[in-house]
Amino acid sequence: MVLYFNKKEEINTFSSYYNTEGAFAGFIQKKNKLFRACEFSTNGAILSCSKWFDDDLLKQGQNEGIDEENI
Numbered sequence: 001m002v003l004y005f006n007k008k009e010e011i012n013t014f015s016s017y018y019n020t021e022g023a024f025a026g027f028i029q030k031k032n033k034l035f036r037a038c039e040f041s042t043n044g045a046i047l048s049c050s051k052w053f054d055d056d057l058l059k060q061g062q063n064e065g066i067d068e069e070n071i
Contacts, residue, residue, distance in 0.1 A: 030055065 012031045019025040026039035033056060038049040 013029070015028045015030075017025055017027070023042070024040065026037060028035060028037045031052075033054065034052040035055055036050045036052050039047050041047050
């Protein structure tokens with residue numbers, strides 16, 4: 001996976017990411033100190049988007065995800 005970041009300080013930004021074949025796979029959106037990730041299927045339909053997270057409340061290495069059986 002390759003990440004391309006938008007480095008500008010803006011209120012609403014998008015950073016795209018691509019799969020190993022170079023096809024567009026999704027984006028990370030940051031808006032007013034909140035962010036979410038969305039991913040796409042191979043035909044371009046949105047598969048899912050995460051909920052909005054508060055950037056100031058998340059700490060690297062301290063955020064718990066969900067187990068596969070809870071999906």
